[in-house]
Amino acid sequence: MINLIVDSWWVAYRELIKFFRQRTRLIMVVVQPLIWLGLMGNMMSGITNNPIAARALGAKSYLDFMTPGIILMTVLFGGVFGGLSIIWDRRIGYLEKLLASPINRGAIPLGKSISSMIQGAIQVVIIVAIASLLGVHFQTGIFGILLIILIAMLFSLILSGLSLTLASIIKTHETLMAVVNFFMMPLMFTSNALFPITVMPKWLAAIAKVNPVSLAVTSIRELTIHGWGWREILPSLSIIIILDIVFILISQFAFQRETVE
């Protein structure tokens, strides 16, 4: 168990060195939320002048409403990198090297997940900072923000678990991207990340309510706009944690089998 954790850390460490070394990617990490929040928030700012829309959003400005959605969207797409990096490692023979070493096999997916989680956390911090500069006021203060970061990290764990599991079956980048997008886009657009459930047609609202993305968005939105609404947050958080456990176990299982032909 100790070995699993230590080995996972070194797998994650490798990804993190590379993350901080890729300057373009770091710049994108800052620029992307800036564009989303700045542009979209500004474009839609008039919407809250309409009292019905304002009530549907449940927020003073669209930016308040949208920030949690952007946070989720960022970690959603960040989770895919775990799977992609496994496929990359298989290509360059690094995966074989890892498997030939005495590390715990489970450390390979776990390490990749940990690095995705840390990268996700960094991105969330940047988004929160930018949003604050643009006038978003986080009702629950610093502790609320810490909880927001934690929820985002836990959510990214589901996604990396999914992409890592897929990567143990799918052997090419292109196919993995296609399959992941197949899940990703619908997950995003059938959630309340960008539009409130109350304005959705019935069938979509039904899907949005059970969509895990919505669960995370609802919790984060609660913490951002209203306050410590544990009644909203706890059930969602429990489901997210259950999904985490499920996907970690599946990805662990997938890697215990890896290359044992």
Next chain:
Amino acid sequence: MEKAIEVKNLTKIYKGGIVAVNNISFYVNKGEIFGFLGPNGAGKSTTIKVLIGLLRPTRGELFLNGVDIVKHPEQIKRDTGYAAQETAIDDRLTCLENIYLQGRFYHLSREEIEKRSEEVLKMFDLFDRKNNLALTFSGGMLKRLDIAEALIHRPKVLFLDEPTLGLDVQTRQTIWEYIRNLRRRNQMTIFLTTHYMEEADALCDRVAVIDEGKIKAIDSPENLKQQIGGDIITVNFSEVSNGKIQKVLGEVRQIPQVKKVNLGRDKIYQIVVSQRGDKIIPEIFSISQRNGININSIRLKRPSLEDVYLHFTGRTIQEKEESRESLIKTRIMKRKLRR
């Protein structure tokens, strides 16, 4: 002598039904450099991967220093080092970061890694470039770094899958030198695969000729060459008279080491001797002189592993390797594309 590797009746059949290794048995002594010599697809890499526990054998028993490889794969991993056929270096990390992580994956402490990485990087002449990104390394440097990494945990048995694939002659020779040093200084057992005849000849104490998943012969390079017959002396007489030549050849046949005299065209004759052809040449000279015949030219040819290969597989290695060049080219292309 103690055995470092022992393989009994190993068969590996891949999922698609491809029989990559077909019922082979062999052993490697401790401190030996042992080579697998064979063309593309012979089953060399497959054998290594089974030996280091990356692949499960379909059938057969395998032991590394007496430990059952199939039953205790985790135990043998600490004792084996492996440099794959394709160098597996993360080129977005520096040389030192690559080797540092490798050390961590083998559960070494920071101090141990720092000490040993300096040692191996110096040995492989990479120490000056330790802080450079692997992206800036040449193919030969990457290969050296890959082998250096395989040494960080001081393995007892080192597996090198085609350690000089696609490298130029000079780089190849420096790598041979490193391999010899490893054995000399650390008494390491080394198992390597190659399809270069010279490499097996220059490095290995014993060689297994492998083709289509089967071992065709195992012995020292010297003995293998002996087995297929001795040296060949080619003589070109300047005399026209056949009678005189026959008289000389008759006397040559009397020399105990001479096994056979082949009649050639244009007064060129092949004399096959069991051993030390260089010592027979003066005798042939004196016999000719005594009979008043001059020799235009005389040539000694030792059988090469090339001939051994031909003898045991019925093909030259090139015939099997037509696509080798293009294969290496596409590999290099792929490597470039990845960047």
